Amino acid sequence: MTITPNQTPSALNFECETGNYHTFCPISCVAWLYQKIEDSFFLVIGTKTCGYFLQNAMGVMIFAEPRYAMAELEEGDISAKLSDYEELKRLCLQIKRDRNPSVIVWIGTCTTEIIKMDLEGLAPKLEAEIGIPIVTARANGLDYAFTQGEDTVLAAMAHKCPKEAPKAEAEKEERNAISKLMNFGKKKEEVKQTEAEYKDHTPLVLFGSLPDPVVTNLTLELKKQGIKVAGWLPSKRFTELPVIEEGYYTCGVNPFLSRTATTLMRRRKTKLIGAPFPIGPDGTRAWIEKICSVLNIEPQGLEEREAQIWENLEDYIKLIRGKSVFFMGDNLLEVSLARFLIRCGMTCPEIGIPYMDKRYQKAELELLEKTCNEMGVALPNIVEKPDNYNQLQRIKELQPDLVITGMAHANPLEARGINTKWSVEFTFAQIHGFTNARDILELATRPMRRNNNLKELGWEKLVKEEAQV
Amino acid sequence: MKLAYWMYAGPAHIGTLRVASSFKNVHAIMHAPLGDDYFNVMRSMLERERNFTPVTASVVDRKVLARGSQEKVIDNITRKDQEERPDLIVLTPTCTSSILQEDLQNFVDRAQMDAQGDVLLADVNHYRVNELQAGDRTLKQIVEFYLQKAVKKNELPEGKTEKPSVNIIGISTLGFHNQHDCTELKRLMADLGIEVNEVIPEGASVHNLKNLTRAWFNLVPYQELGVMTAQYLETEFNMPYVDITPMGVVETARCIRKIQQILNAQGSEVNYEDYINNQTLYVSQAAWFSRSIDCQNLTGKKAVVFGDTTHAIAMTKILAREMGIHVVLAGTYCKYDAEYFREQVSEYCDEILISEDNGAIADAIAKIEPAAIFGTQMERHVGKRLNIPCGVIAAPIHIQDFPIGYKPFLGYEGTNQIADLVYNSFTLGMEDHLLEIFGGHDTKEVITKGISAESDLNWNKEAKAELNKVPGFVRGKVKRNTEKFARERDISEITLEVMYAAKEAVGA
Ligand code: SF4
Numbered sequence: 014m015t016i017t018p019n020q021t022p023s024a025l026n027f028e029c030e031t032g033n034y035h036t037f038c039p040i041s042c043v044a045w046l047y048q049k050i051e052d053s054f055f056l057v058i059g060t061k062t063c064g065y066f067l068q069n070a071m072g073v074m075i076f077a078e079p080r081y082a083m084a085e086l087e088e089g090d091i092s093a094k095l096s097d098y099e100e101l102k103r104l105c106l107q108i109k110r111d112r113n114p115s116v117i118v119w120i121g122t123c124t125t126e127i128i129k130m131d132l133e134g135l136a137p138k139l140e141a142e143i144g145i146p147i148v149t150a151r152a153n154g155l156d157y158a159f160t161q162g163e164d165t166v167l168a169a170m171a172h173k174c175p176k177e178a179p180k181a182e183a184e185k186e187e188r189n190a191i192s193k194l195m196n197f198g199k200k201k202e203e204v205k206q207t208e209a210e211y212k213d214h215t216p217l218v219l220f221g222s223l224p225d226p227v228v229t230n231l232t233l234e235l236k237k238q239g240i241k242v243a244g245w246l247p248s249k250r251f252t253e254l255p256v257i258e259e260g261y262y263t264c265g266v267n268p269f270l271s272r273t274a275t276t277l278m279r280r281r282k283t284k285l286i287g288a289p290f291p292i293g294p295d296g297t298r299a300w301i302e303k304i305c306s307v308l309n310i311e312p313q314g315l316e317e318r319e320a321q322i323w324e325n326l327e328d329y330i331k332l333i334r335g336k337s338v339f340f341m342g343d344n345l346l347e348v349s350l351a352r353f354l355i356r357c358g359m360t361c362p363e364i365g366i367p368y369m370d371k372r373y374q375k376a377e378l379e380l381l382e383k384t385c386n387e388m389g390v391a392l393p394n395i396v397e398k399p400d401n402y403n404q405l406q407r408i409k410e411l412q413p414d415l416v417i418t419g420m421a422h423a424n425p426l427e428a429r430g431i432n433t434k435w436s437v438e439f440t441f442a443q444i445h446g447f448t449n450a451r452d453i454l455e456l457a458t459r460p461m462r463r464n465n466n467l468k469e470l471g472w473e474k475l476v477k478e479e480a481q482v
Numbered sequence: 483m484k485l486a487y488w489m490y491a492g493p494a495h496i497g498t499l500r501v502a503s504s505f506k507n508v509h510a511i512m513h514a515p516l517g518d519d520y521f522n523v524m525r526s527m528l529e530r531e532r533n534f535t536p537v538t539a540s541v542v543d544r545k546v547l548a549r550g551s552q553e554k555v556i557d558n559i560t561r562k563d564q565e566e567r568p569d570l571i572v573l574t575p576t577c578t579s580s581i582l583q584e585d586l587q588n589f590v591d592r593a594q595m596d597a598q599g600d601v602l603l604a605d606v607n608h609y610r611v612n613e614l615q616a617g618d619r620t621l622k623q624i625v626e627f628y629l630q631k632a633v634k635k636n637e638l639p640e641g642k643t644e645k646p647s648v649n650i651i652g653i654s655t656l657g658f659h660n661q662h663d664c665t666e667l668k669r670l671m672a673d674l675g676i677e678v679n680e681v682i683p684e685g686a687s688v689h690n691l692k693n694l695t696r697a698w699f700n701l702v703p704y705q706e707l708g709v710m711t712a713q714y715l716e717t718e719f720n721m722p723y724v725d726i727t728p729m730g731v732v733e734t735a736r737c738i739r740k741i742q743q744i745l746n747a748q749g750s751e752v753n754y755e756d757y758i759n760n761q762t763l764y765v766s767q768a769a770w771f772s773r774s775i776d777c778q779n780l781t782g783k784k785a786v787v788f789g790d791t792t793h794a795i796a797m798t799k800i801l802a803r804e805m806g807i808h809v810v811l812a813g814t815y816c817k818y819d820a821e822y823f824r825e826q827v828s829e830y831c832d833e834i835l836i837s838e839d840n841g842a843i844a845d846a847i848a849k850i851e852p853a854a855i856f857g858t859q860m861e862r863h864v865g866k867r868l869n870i871p872c873g874v875i876a877a878p879i880h881i882q883d884f885p886i887g888y889k890p891f892l893g894y895e896g897t898n899q900i901a902d903l904v905y906n907s908f909t910l911g912m913e914d915h916l917l918e919i920f921g922g923h924d925t926k927e928v929i930t931k932g933i934s935a936e937s938d939l940n941w942n943k944e945a946k947a948e949l950n951k952v953p954g955f956v957r958g959k960v961k962r963n964t965e966k967f968a969r970e971r972d973i974s975e976i977t978l979e980v981m982y983a984a985k986e987a988v989g990a
Contacts, residue, residue: 032541033558038517060577060608061493064486066520068878085484088609091581100483107485123515123578127547154515155543402538402565421522421535428532476532 024382025392027369032398035421036343036367037070037437038063039152039162040120044071045441046166047080049222052250054114055081056104058132059122080112086124097130098139105143114145116173116251118166121151146251148173158367160269160344160440163222167246167273171220171281174246174257212239214308218255218283220246220273221266223445230446231266231291238305238312246273257281264304266291266445269345271373287373289380292346293353294322294450299380322447326357329454332461334358336414339407342366342399343419344440348374350417351393352381353450354457360390362411365399415460430473432460488840488860490815490878495576496521497617498604499537501624501707502572504654504683508624509536509568511558513551513586514576516541528884529655538562542578551582552589559593559601569688570600570624580608600688602627614706614790615818617654621683622710625691629718632692639696646745646752647677649697651723652708653684658793658877659891660684666890667703670728674741674754682711695719699744701737703727703892705791705819722747728892729796730900731768731804734761761894768897771905772804780908781806786847788813788835788857789876793891795826797856797875800900802830807904810850811835813843840864851959854907859883873907939965941976948978960985 040063043055057063064083071079084104089095105117121132136147150169152162219242223231232242244255257263263277264286277283288303289296298319305312323330338354340347342365351361371378385392396404401422408416408431416426416433423433438456443449495512499521502510512518522535540558542551559571573590586603594601605623606616632638648671653664664681671678679697680690700715700723702708712723722744728737735758742754762769771777785807787798794814801807812827813835814820820836827834835846844864847855855865855872859880865872874883875891890896941949952960960981967984968976 032516032543033538034516035519035522036517038515038520058483061489061612062495062518062577062608064489065492065496066517068488069520069524079487081487083484083486085486087484090483091609095483104483104485123542124581127578127581154517155547158516405534419523421519421526424526424530425532425534 025378025395027371027395027397029397030400030403032400034342034365034367034399034401034404035419037159037419038066038154039157039159039165040067040122040154041070041159042152042162042166043067043081043120046118046163046222046247049224050116050247050249050251052115052252053080053118054108054112054116055118055120056084056108057081057120057122058084058086058101058125058130059120060086060124063122063124080114082108091124091128093128098135101135102139102142105139105145105147109143109145116146116148118148118150118169120162120166121149121153123153123155126151126153126155146173158343158345160267160346161272161368163267164270164272167220167222167270168276170247170254171257171273171276173251174244174254174281176256177258178256210236210239211241212308212310214240214310215260215262216243216258217241217262217264217286217304217308218244218246218257218277219264219266220277221270222247223266224443225249227443227445227449230448234297234301234446235304237314238301238310240304240308240310257283260284262286262304262307264288264300265373266300267346268349268374268377271370274373287376289352289377290349291445292349293356293453294319294326294447295356295384296349296353296377296380297445297447297450299376303376318447322450326450326454329451329458330357332458332465333415333454336360336461337362337411338415338417338457339404339411339413340364340366341401341404341416341418341422341436342396343436346439346444347417348377348381348395350439350453352377352384353453355381355388355390355393356384357454358388359415361393362391362413363396363404363407364393365396365404367398369395369397415457417457428474428476432464434460490838490840490858490860492613492878493577494606494608494611494613494616495574495604497611497613497615498572498574498606498620500613500654500656501617501620501683502570502574502604503536504685505570505624506685506687507536507568508570508572508688509538509562509566510572510574511555511562512537512539512574512576513555513579514539514542514574515578516543518576518578525655528879528881530884531655536566536568540573542582547582551584552592555586555589556593556596559590560596563593563597563599563601568599570602571597572620572624573601573603575604575606575608577608600627612818614816617707618710621651621708622714624688625682625694625711626714628688628691629694638692641696642698642748643677643679643696645677646675646748646750647679647697648741649679649694649700650681651700651702651711652704652706653681654707655684656877657704657707658790658875658879658883659885659889662888662890663703663892663896665888666893666895667701667728669895670738670893673757674738675752676741676745695721697721698748698750699723699741701741703792705795705822706816727792727796729793729896730800731762731766731897733796733799734893734897766894766897768804768901771901772806776905777805780904782808783854783908784808784810784850784852786811786813786850786852786855786857786861787831787875788815788843788855788861790814791816791819791823791826793876795823796891797900798827798830801856801904805904810852811846813837813846854904856904856907871907873903875903939968939976940974944978945976945981948981 040057047055119132132149136149140147148169150166152165248254259282261283263283265274268290274285278285286304286307289299291297291300298315302312337360347364347366351364355361416431417436418433420435423435426433442452444453499510502508519539522537525531525535540555590601590603604620650667653660668678680694700712700721702712702725715721724740726737726740728734738754738758742752745752785801787794791814798809798812802809809831811833812831814823815838824834840860847864855861855870856875858876858878862872862874889899964981964984968980973980
């Protein structure tokens with residue numbers, strides 16, 4: 014089943030505020046993508062502002078000789094005294110010489126947008142001249158927030174995926190990293206036998222960058238249902254990007270990948286499986302079930318598996334049951350996380366979110382609504398482009414038990430006696446699949462556990478004047 | 483275009499925001515795309531600030547690009563004016579506004595008509611100045627604005643304070659150990675019988691800026707922030723200033739003597755010599771430290787210093803003049819202040835390096851192989867890779883450089899802190915070597931210093947074993963000198979004989 018346009022869940026309340034909120038610039042995707050794609054080099058074409066942000070946001074990673082650099086624009090570049098092509102060529106040759114990557118990803122920034130530097134036009138020419146593929150992604154702060162940066166990069170990479178499987182020897186077909194991993198060390202006959210463990214279905218390609226252990230985990234989870242993952246966008250190496258043929262199924266693992274989804278549907282003619290995201294045991298089960306139903310497979314043992322996970326989470330859930338959580342909104346994971354936490358017994362008055370694609374997130378929104386109904390809690394307000402100042406007034410009013418927020422507000426809220434969890438941690442922690450549900454709760458319950466340790470010290474509020482929230 | 487992996491000084495708007503948000507009840511509005519308010523994260527994390535950082539963005543997005551940001555900027559200013567009633571709103575341009583070339587001054591003038599508080603446009607250009615220069619300019623701009631306003635309204639208080647008094651200029655948020663330095667300077671002033679009139683910008687109210695002229699003089703502890711303001715106050719209001727950084731025993735004494743001279747010129751009769759003497763000999767442990775056996779062991783040890791102008795200069799002088807350490811190279815990333823830097827350190831070091839390129843510094847360190855480095859967080863990491871200890875003396879800094887305990891770099895307590903820092907850096911290195919000399923737990927292969935190139939020469943088994951016996955801290959040097967010797971003589975395999983020959987020839 015594919016997404017049907019213009020069909021939105023009705024009962025949830027959507028609002029849109031001023032867009033005056035704090036989030037990371039989307040160029041931050043470089044930080045995790047360069048680690049994920051091992052043979053890549055990311056060149057951010059921007060200013061000192063961009064460089065300063067990356068340097069500080071990435072912290073210690075900077076010192077590990079990262080495969081990323083700034084092409085820092087100077088006054089001559091802005092006034093067009095210098096030729097963009099010649100300048101980029103000089104830098105890319107230097108990168109080729111020093112690092113020899115399999116792909117150079119150009120990240121366009123606000124400045125390249127405003128001065129209208131034609132990166133998409135320059136890339137193919139330069140690519141031909143220096144012999145390294147160049148992928149261009151406009152991950153700037155004018156258009157996108159935080160995790161959407163990954164979306165722009167993956168959408169650009171979707172164009173570079175091979176169109177058809179190499180027809181050569183059967184062995185070559187095993188190039189794909191995951192099948193290699195799963196067939197590792199096995200003889201040919203055994204491989205054939207492994208093949209037999211899979212049901213016969215149209216190839217399925219998953220998209221979204223996840224740490225390798227999570228990739229393996231989700232792949233094996235699907236394997237239990239007899240579903241074979243034909244490839245993953247992105248793969249560990251650029252040279253191993255999956256084959257995407259017309260008619261393949263694709264499915265996203267993260268809620269912020271709507272451009273990638275659109276590109277895969279429109280440009281690569283794949284069929285998108287619109288499912289909730291595999292975050293939390295409820296989400297993971299719904300995700301697998303949806304894939305199974307589209308591929309005409311009867312899911313096996315999922316109910317028991319989910320129940321088992323919930324049982325193991327009980328010690329953490331005890332800490333948050335009946336408590337309230339407020340999402341200020343900055344990374345687009347908010348709906349999925351809220352849905353999971355509501356299932357854990359929390360209430361949620363507000364879900365702030367930078368951008369809401371009601372089509373791409375349709376199944377997730379439906380699951381949210383269903384969860385609220387089943388748990389008997391009020392439906393949250395979903396606030397797109399929130400206004401942090403207004404949100405702080407609402408937080409002051411509501412006094413939620415937990416606020417999930419960016420670092421700019423975390424310490425000031427803590428000083429006013431409000432528990433916070435830094436939202437960015439959810440983007441870097443392993444939160445997908447059955448196995449990682451515990452990690453989400455590890456993060457979400459941390460302030461509660463800290464409070465239990467410190468309770469009765471009598472110093473919750475540590476600002477003098479009445480909280481100026 | 484410049485290929486850059488790391489930068490020492492941030493973009494201009496960071497400097498403006500540091501100054502604006504140091505003041506009480508001043509709000510900065512950045513004219514910037516979504517995501518450029520990272521300053522708030524830094525302030526909240528590094529300074530562990532309990533209050534909300536008074537910085538918001540007037541977001542530049544697609545719509546703004548199409549229609550211009552006039553209405554939005556004006557609305558945001560007047561909205562903030564009503565919400566928080568700040569005394570002053572500073573509209574802060576970013577790299578994005580620098581190229582949009584909108585008439586921000588005009589927006590400010592329009593917004594000022596409705597706003598109750600004052601509204602200013604920070605006069606900084608992203609492409610012309612960096613964080614440090616921008617901070618200096620913004621501070622001067624704000625001070626000038628309020629003093630002129632007071633002059634115009636005839637509100638400037640007459641005359642000087644009764645007792646000698648000082649303004650301390652340049653303490654700011656996210657400044658390296660600024661809070662502790664400020665406390666130490668206040669203490670020093672109290673000891674000298676000098677009242678502190680105003681401290682700016684940290685914790686200051688713009689309403690009090692008109693009182694600046696009541697002080698007898700200005701003290702500017704850091705080269706990077708406050709000099710422009712002090713110069714302005716000197717030209718316009720005839721206020722003398724002291725810009726000698728009281729860091730290290732000798733410089734602290736020099737700073738105090740300069741203060742004495744300034745006060746006496748204004749009719750006070752102070753003599754601080756006894757105070758200096760007493761502090762130097764008995765309060766600060768640094769002078770005694772330099773006589774002690776500990777410090778004797780540091781004599782002639784090689785060090786590299788790199789940082790902002792203030793700290794790199796002071797550190798170079800302390801190491802060379804007060805501890806007898808051999809500063810092979812002193813450098814700064816404050817290119818715009820290069821001349822001053824050279825003038826200050828040239829007699830205390832062999833080489834000077836003025837560069838913003840972290841690669842150049844790393845290479846220099848690898849080549850020199852000092853026993854210790856004093857630099858920024860970047861140099862600390864270079865040191866880690868090369869197994870050379872590093873004391874952090876300047877920004878850019880990380881959260882561990884915002885200690886909760888009292889750690890000034892200035893004044894007499896500062897000299898103690900610095901002595902500890904220096905001594906700990908060197909002893910850590912020494913202990914390491916002792917371990918190796920006495921056959922500690924070194925099972926590592928020959929350390930080829932990661933930054934310089936791998937050698938193409940072949941070491942035979944005995945030579946390799948011999949090289950491994952050389953203590954780690956000189957092993958790299960022995961290896962390189964031997965190879966240089968071999969290369970010059972076209973020897974392709976290094977044997978024990980070659981090693982000894984090299985040693986005799988070049989003292990490797
Ligand atoms: S918002 Fe724009 S200018 Fe700022 S860091 Fe991001 S890309 Fe660079």
